Amino acid sequence: MRKSWKDAASQLGAFAVLDNAKALADKNPGYAVFDASGAQVYPAAGSSALYRVRKSWADVAGQLGAFAVLENAKRCADEHAGYSVFDGSGKMVYRGKAAYITYEVQEHDTLWGIASRFLGNGSRYPEIKKLNDLSSDVIHTGQVLKIPG
DSSP: OSSSOOOOGGGOOOOSSSHHHHHHHTTTTBBBOTHHHOOOSSSTOOOOEEEEEESSOOTTOOOOEEESSSSHHHHHHHTTOEEEOOOOOOOEEESSSSSSEEOOOTTTHHHHHHHHHHHHGGGGGGHHHHHHHHHOOOOOEEEEEEEEE
16 A cells, blocks of 8 residues: 555555455555556545545534445444544535443432533533433432443
């Protein structure tokens, strides 16, 4: 795996398993996988369709990667709470499975305080209530809450 076949100094590895080489190429923009004769095998030569893993399409700075293979992008999104996969036009094509994290309520915690700590603004506490199907603002020490990613 290199930036180009002629750029041997940029080589990050040689792999017996093609999927391993593809996964590393996906994590290193500008790199490609070549066969032993120097033919580019991944991404397909001339291919420019990339799937981007972000919290939202507008969140360019928080992008985790740009992947040529949708399955690799999905795997990345699943590993990071709150991330989804977007196509080149900005359309969400996959919502990651880890859309939330969990938190065990500590003594003296409030929904407002938890929202402030994890979501950056206490007034977002209704999001926690909704995700956890809570009908009141009362929470208890030891209770495990889902927190939006």
